Structures are given as C-alpha cells and as structure tokens.
Amino acid sequence: MKPYNELSTEELLALQSELEKKFEEIKAKDLHLDMSRGKPATAQLNLSNGMMDVLTSDSDLIGEEGVDCRNYGVLDGISEAKQLLADMSEVTKDKVIIYGNSSLNVMFDTVSRCMTHGVCGHTPWSKLDKVKFLCPVPGYDRHFAITEYFGIEMINIPMLETGPDMDMVEKLVAEDDAVKGIWCVPKYSNPQGISYSDDTVRRFAALKPAAKDFRIFWDNAYSIHHLYDNDQDVILELLEECEKSGNPDIVYKFISTSKVSFPGSGVAAVAASENNLKDFKKHMKFQTIGHDKLNQLRHVRFFKDMDGMHAHMRKHADILRPKFEAVLEVLDRELTGLEIGSWIAPKGGYFISFEALEGCAKAIVTKAAEAGLVMTGAGATYPYGKDTKDSNIRIAPSYPTPEELAVAADIFVTSVKLVSIAKMLNK
C-alpha cells in the first residue's frame, strides 16, 4: 500500500467514503468489545484452580521453619515463600520481604512511607518543598497515579527501544536533588513491551544521584510473562549490578504473582539491599503483624519451585500468544506501509502499544467506541493523563477471545484510518 500522505485529496476522499461505509456496517452489528484492561482471561484463571486444592483441612500447615501458618507472626514472610519469590526476582532469599496480595499496594505504601518517614533516615519527602519523579513514557497509569496523588511532580522521560532515555535520566538525576525516584517496568514494559538493554540496566546501576535518597522503583511485573518459548527477552538483574557499581541501596524491586496465579489473590514481594529491607521492616512492624501465610504456603505448594512456575507460565503463553498474534496480524495486514501509525510486536507482557499520527489518539479511541470497542483512554499512559502529542494508545489483548480480537482489531484499524484521513484532509 501507498503511504496515506502520498495520496491525493481525491484518493483520500474516495478511501474515506469506502471506510465510512464499512464503519457503518460494523456499527450496525451492535458489538460490545473491550481491549482496555490488562486482565487475564477466564481460561488463564482456570490454570491456577488447582491452587485451591493444595491446602485442605488435612494438610500439614506448618512452614519449614516450624511456624503454624494459621496463626499470628512472621512479619516478612515464610521461608519457603521467600525462596520462591527470591528465585522469581533472581536474588537470594535474604534480600526479599513477602507482602500481601498486590505489588501495587507495596509501591503505594513505599511512596507513602517515603513521604511520612523518609528513606533510610533522610528527610521525609513531605517536609521538602519539591519532590520529583522521572516517568518513562508511555508507561503504567497506576504508577503515575500514585506519585500524582502524593503531590510529586512528574517528569516525562522518552522510552527508546533500549529502555528510558538514559542520557536524560543520568542528567536529571545528577543535577537535581529534588528528583527522588523513577518508575520502571524493565521487562516487556507496559505498554510497549520493551525490555531494557544490558547497557540501560548498567547505567541505572551506575547512576550518581544528587539526592542520597533517590530510589529506582523497579516494577518487574512481567519478569516471567513470555509469549514465546524460544524467543524470550532476558534482562540483567539490577540489584547485583547495583552492588557491583557500589550502589546497592539505589533500587527497590517489586514483584508479584498477580498474573501468575490469581490477580487479587496472589503474593507480592520486595527485593532490595539489607539497608533498604531494614527500612521497609521498620515501617512494616507498625503496620501489620504479618501477611497471609496460608496464601504464601498455598503458592509454594502449588508451584513448588521456579521450574513449576515457568511450566505454568508456558500455559499462560499458550493462551495469550494467539491473542497477541490475532491483533498483530490485523495491524500488519491493514496498516503496514500506510505511515499512519507504528507499533512493536512484543515478546511478552500484557500490552501492545500503538503510536498514531500526532493529535489522533483521542479521536481514534472515540471513534472505536462508536463501533462498540472500548480501548484504554488515550493519554492514560502519560503522567497527569497528558500525552502532549496525543498519539499513544494502549491495546490490551488478554481478556477477549482471539476471534473477538480479530473483530476488535478490525474496528481499531478502521478507526485509525478514518481519523488519519480526516486529519490529512483538514490540513
């Protein structure tokens, strides 16, 4: 296909008329489709149903360190759960604290703690005139929502194919001691599916922040969430790199089993240096007597070890892969060569990120909604919901069926085409 910007006005008008006819036909079908939420499908949930059978009234409920998992105690998690989530985090067991059901909750609480009590003895952020966070964009809306909620100023950092623009990160972090943190989804990033290069990880590990209480919020949400068996991204383990760089305290790693077992009924964890873990626990001991140890035990008994977890993730991949491919097939077939949008085919994670022509994203999402397709709100992938170029759209293919996704993708590309033509005609 010819790029749209090489078409004459007449050609564009003819195409528009044809696409509008098609669009009206789709609308007439009164469809209700949803590509907005990074939510596992029912078939994926079914994969973990066996987890509900591993603990019964006859089970041995004593943890390997002798603790009755039904009673109070064990602030930082039972030993076997630490081992499992340490393995998942690619760190040793002594570098892990087990939390409750959600890593988002841990991240929120961490920012909250930094606000009220500061980082490792430094001034609480709430006592400072200004606190800033770096936000690689496009990124995860719930990260940005947390920092916004706490009144933290957010600075956009463009995502490159290798991860965040490290020149910019290094400069801002070194120059401004108000910069206290950065949000990262280092593997199969939300929404682009980008995995940070080794160079990027090493540059993170070697950062020289002006603020001694600067921390990297490393949300490794999709660490084992591959789509392919033989084509997987591997990223360097940051904590070890930080230790090598003499920077062991610079990172908080967050992880959870939310998209491994059951979202909402999983187990979350933090991996960090000894100093940082002490800081976490100092707060934690006032906040709780301990998290749900039975659920920790349930996870360990079900997955057994990382081999078990990887085997389980291959089953997730078998369900997710055709869905991603259904969407990508339509994008490839319908949009390649038109120069009205770009995307990356991710090798894992939960999203496909679509970069429309400038000023078109909102209109595309609105257009798609007219035909019964709900997309993530345009702008959601940017701090304050402000995508100044109005071009990024997040596609979440996990919940609908591949058949529904083919239809949804068709609505999407039709909307992209119509909005792009309208933009060109209005020039």
Next chain:
Amino acid sequence: MKPYNELSTEELLALQSELEKKFEEIKAKDLHLDMSRGKPATAQLNLSNGMMDVLTSDSDLIGEEGVDCRNYGVLDGISEAKQLLADMSEVTKDKVIIYGNSSLNVMFDTVSRCMTHGVCGHTPWSKLDKVKFLCPVPGYDRHFAITEYFGIEMINIPMLETGPDMDMVEKLVAEDDAVKGIWCVPKYSNPQGISYSDDTVRRFAALKPAAKDFRIFWDNAYSIHHLYDNDQDVILELLEECEKSGNPDIVYKFISTSKVSFPGSGVAAVAASENNLKDFKKHMKFQTIGHDKLNQLRHVRFFKDMDGMHAHMRKHADILRPKFEAVLEVLDRELTGLEIGSWIAPKGGYFISFEALEGCAKAIVTKAAEAGLVMTGAGATYPYGKDTKDSNIRIAPSYPTPEELAVAADIFVTSVKLVSIAKMLNK
C-alpha cells in the same frame, strides 16, 4: 486472709521466707511458660480448618454480583462479604468496606492517610504543628505504637468501669483542636475486658470536638468474642448513635475475623458514614486494585451468616473459658483480701488485666521471668511504654493449656506476693 498492710514486719518476713522457699522450688522445675501473647491456641485454629475445604477447583467462584473472585476488580469487597462483616459490625451493608487480612493494617493506613491527605478535605495532619490522640489506659500497645510512629502526641485517659473517663474526653476534645482522635476497644477492652456502658457510647456519639477532623478510632476487636453463653456484654452500636446525635462522620469502626477464623488469613473491614467511606475509597483506589476476593468468598462460604459465626465463636469460648477460669481461680484463691492487687474477671476478649501495688509491675514481671514465666512487658499497655504508676500487667491466657495456666498463675501470684512484701518492707 489479712491484708498485707496489716501484717507486722515480723509476719511479713516470715511470709517472705516461706514464699521464697516456694519460689526456689518452682525455679528448680525449670519451667517455660508464656502468658504474654493474645494469640489463639492450636485447638482454636483447628476450629476453622474446614475453611480450607470450602473452595476447591470445582467450586463456583463467581460472587453473587457476578464477579469472578479469581480476577482483578471490586475495590471495596464482594457483596456477600460486605453483608457478613456489616452484620458483624451491626451496620447495614452500604456502610462497609472490606479490606485485606488485618484491621491493624487498616488502622495504620488510616492514620497514614490522615497524615498525608487529611480527613475529608481538611488539612493533612503532617502539615499541622501538633496532632494529639487520646489514649484510654491501660490499652492496646499496637494502637499506641502507630500514633507514636507518626509523631502524634498521646494523652492518657483513665479507664473507668464504664469505659474511658468521658468527663476528661469531652473536655479535651472540646477545648483543643489539636486533638484529632481517640483509640477505643469498646467491648472486652484490651487488656481489662471492660465493655463501654450505654452512657459512655452515647457521650462518644454526642462529642463536640473543636477539630472538625476529629475521629473516634473504634476498634471493635472482640465484638463477638464472648466467654459465656448466658452472660454476655452488649454495647450500643456507635454509628447509629452518632447518626442520632447528628454526628455521623465522627467515627471509624474497625473489625476483623482475625480471632474468628485464622489470624493473618482473615478479613478486615471498616464501617463508617457515607462521607467517610468516600474518603477511604478515594485513597484506596490508588493503593490497590482490590483485596483478596477468594478469601472473602472462603469466609462467607464457611460461616454462611452471623448465626454460623456465633456458633463458631461458642466453640472458641469452650476452649478459652477454662483457661480464663484457671487463671482467675488462682488469683481469687491466692490474692483475695490481701490488698496487693486487683483485677476484673472479664466476660470476653483475650486478656485479664492485673493492677499491682504502685511501683511493683516491672518487678513482678521480672520475678516471674526468673521462674520461667514470660509476661507482657510491664508498661506495654501505656503510650510510650510508660506506666507512671508501674502497676498494670496484662495477662494473656489464650495460648497455654489450662494446666499450664494453673502453674503459670501460681508463679505469677507468688511473684506478686514477694514483690509486694519487698515493697512494704522497704518503706
């Protein structure tokens, strides 16, 4: 028995010598007993084992409102869990939010939220020069630890037989707008087992605080934790009383199933006015996508309703009652009439509170430890760990067996007698 203060020095010395002999005999037994922790015994945990069988891989896991409890979503709890915990809280379902595994965690988060974001639009407490909390004493050490951790000044309020000294509460709350809250355990209070009188509850409901953001932190931890079937304390439901007084926003009620099902694997909830719940949810929506709905469902399927829960609590009572009675029997038999200590026989809850002669509590706890009995540290029941009279000791009879408790109580009373005699002889 004659009161000790009516004994002559010779009589005291003779008694001391006799008791010391007895104490040495006990010490020789090399006992290891623990009355320090309000922790359910294994037999109590066993009562809830069936809870692990109610959800299996074959179960219907769709909540009554159609939500798949295995997936993301439902910020404030599934409908049927709201109903159960609303019933437990004696409020209607619309006045409840379901949280995670621990009401302590919810209380901590609530104070944290008040610090960073304030109460219903009022100035965040962290921006104020001074924030004060009223603390009925003796009370729950973990409450006091939270307010201390956030730098909130704590003011002791004496507990009377009817609850906190309301003359003092009313006066302080009305006069000082830095007073932002009060910690209450209104039923079978920790540690005294006192239940607030109707008059006390009504006076709470009718408070006229100088601070518009004053809140009563009403931790109804032992609401259904009776020891006797036919002799139970009943307290007025505070939220309704507050509504009647035109004061609906003044209270946060906290509740959990920690000592009903499994500590650490229970379900917690807040009951409050519509305004307050909005305020809670505004915060919560940044903090989490939702709590563990499978565990909520598990609780509902296991208990079914309040009748089920009450029947379950009677089984707890059957285990706890002989333990309380074993301790009280020894206290009654050995200390009645001696005027060297007082206590209340509670009708529920988890503790017996012992009031020793002034200046004796620490010495008694130390003495008991010599004979192998661990007690809660003296002072723990007071803010900052400071019992200025050094007289309160918390006894936790739930974990040991009745037989162990009889021995432990014997060590305790012997320690009380020895320390009291020493005090009298040193006068």
